[in-house]
Amino acid sequence: MRPVQPEVPNPMTPKLHEPDPHSEGAAGIRRLKIFTGNAHPRLAKDVCDYMGLELGKARVGRFADAEINVQIDENVRGADCYVVQPTCRPVNEHIMELLIMIDALRRASAGRITAVIPYFGYARADRKSAPRVPISAKLVANLITTAGANRVIAMDLHAAQIQGFFDIPVDHLIAAPVIVDYFRKKGLKDLVVVSPDVGGVERARAMAKRLEARLAIVDKRRPHPNEASVYNLIGEVEGQDALVLDDMIDTGGTLVKVAAKLRERGARRIYAACMHGVLSGATTDLIARSELEELVLTDSIPVHHLAGDKVKILSIAPLMGEAILRNNRGLSISELFV
Numbered sequence: 001m002r003p004v005q006p007e008v009p010n011p012m013t014p015k016l017h018e019p020d021p022h023s024e025g026a027a028g029i030r031r032l033k034i035f036t037g038n039a040h041p042r043l044a045k046d047v048c049d050y051m052g053l054e055l056g057k058a059r060v061g062r063f064a065d066a067e068i069n070v071q072i073d074e075n076v077r078g079a080d081c082y083v084v085q086p087t088c089r090p091v092n093e094h095i096m097e098l099l100i101m102i103d104a105l106r107r108a109s110a111g112r113i114t115a116v117i118p119y120f121g122y123a124r125a126d127r128k129s130a131p132r133v134p135i136s137a138k139l140v141a142n143l144i145t146t147a148g149a150n151r152v153i154a155m156d157l158h159a160a161q162i163q164g165f166f167d168i169p170v171d172h173l174i175a176a177p178v179i180v181d182y183f184r185k186k187g188l189k190d191l192v193v194v195s196p197d198v199g200g201v202e203r204a205r206a207m208a209k210r211l212e213a214r215l216a217i218v219d220k221r222r223p224h225p226n227e228a229s230v231y232n233l234i235g236e237v238e239g240q241d242a243l244v245l246d247d248m249i250d251t252g253g254t255l256v257k258v259a260a261k262l263r264e265r266g267a268r269r270i271y272a273a274c275m276h277g278v279l280s281g282a283t284t285d286l287i288a289r290s291e292l293e294e295l296v297l298t299d300s301i302p303v304h305h306l307a308g309d310k311v312k313i314l315s316i317a318p319l320m321g322e323a324i325l326r327n328n329r330g331l332s333i334s335e336l337f338v
Contacts, residue, residue, distance in 0.1 A: 046317035106148030238266030
């Protein structure tokens, strides 16, 4: 199945370079190498296209018993290497691919290895929410560090404190500039940004400030995993366009219920924006039948081509490419989000 082709917005900032990988004068570019596993090769290729580089030569396959087999097919000695690999479905397979690729690069004497993780799996297990449960996000962070990564570039982690789970530097990117640019072009009037739960208020408030919009908050409870109950809406949405903002959409249950509550409270048009489109099970059918006008996702995860007419995909390749270039050159990444 081919993935949805994302819309590539204009980069939020101008390119820092006119890259020529063969030019000695292009500082850092000649020794910068990008590799990818099987999780999202299209995104890795788009990142390379933005940077004007060729994707690194590597084979990531399987032995007869399904063990992962990695072969780096070019010299990486002393190079600044980046492995672009979201740990999306099948999560465990893609995590192991990432770990083994990092190990292969380390043993090939790469100068520096950066794990570029547009979507970080197991991020929801970031604390002990009940007795005798694991903190899986910390375990995965330990594995990546032990494999030999020197740095991590991640995007829109489920909880910002996950950065502290790593014992190596983490650059935490946010897709907000890409989403803000898209909704500014829509020219929505009387917009209110809605946080689907209390935990997402900071994210929603920052988005509302960028869009010069008002803020509303949903009082939500989650009695069981992947099951949400909407109790109340804090804020005024009657006669206004609403934008529900969340870091990810998995089963879609929360989003559909929030959209129904907003319609009940008199919202005019209801949009949703999620950074990561996990889209498990029958999510796309739920979205198609929901009160949502449009669901905007980034391509941090490959999205099935049957996602539906309500789903819009935006490319994060320019954002990730710019972050990699700045990291390679020792320049500020935070300037991308000013």
